[in-house]
Amino acid sequence: MELNTELIIGAPPEVVWAILIDFERYPEWNPFIVEIVGKPEVDQKLKVRLVPPGTAGITMRPVVRAFSPPRELRWRGMLAMPGIFTGEHRFVVEPHESGSRFVQSEVFTGILVPFFRRSLETTTRRGFEEMNHALRERAEALAGDEAAPDLEL
Secondary structure, three states: OEEEEEEEEOOOHHHHHHHHHOHHHHHHHOOOEEEEEOOOOOOOEOEEEEOOOOOOOEEEOOEEEEEEOOOEEEEEEEEOOOOOEEEEEEEEEEEEOOEEEEEEEEEEEOOOHHHHHHHHHHHHHHHHHHHHHHHHHHHHHHHHHHHOOOOOO
16 A cells, blocks of 8 residues: 655755655754654664654654655555554655745555555545645744845944
């Protein structure tokens, strides 16, 4: 099963990317992924705290599978052991005529996926969308600040 969300952000890809990899600031703006501890480097383990809307949340310890600045960050996490429930989460930032195209997706595999399908398609998707909109708001605000002229008083 795959969830796929995307939106256009009125900010350059470099601004969007900088926000995505600044894990320490996630609690300031991200309503879905409220904490990431670790380095975005291939084969590094992260500690990721997800709080889908209306849930108590879950802490995962995925491994970074791809890190291609300023375009892609991907990690894979699993529940218990391989084959039970695995998610491969992906962020992609691409140039767009209006600034950036941001894609957040996840592919879920394992024997428990059918039992969680409804929750994934509703609650988890809503979490993706809330994060996407918060990212757009933050990136556009930062891009606007950078475009504003410096004023000396």
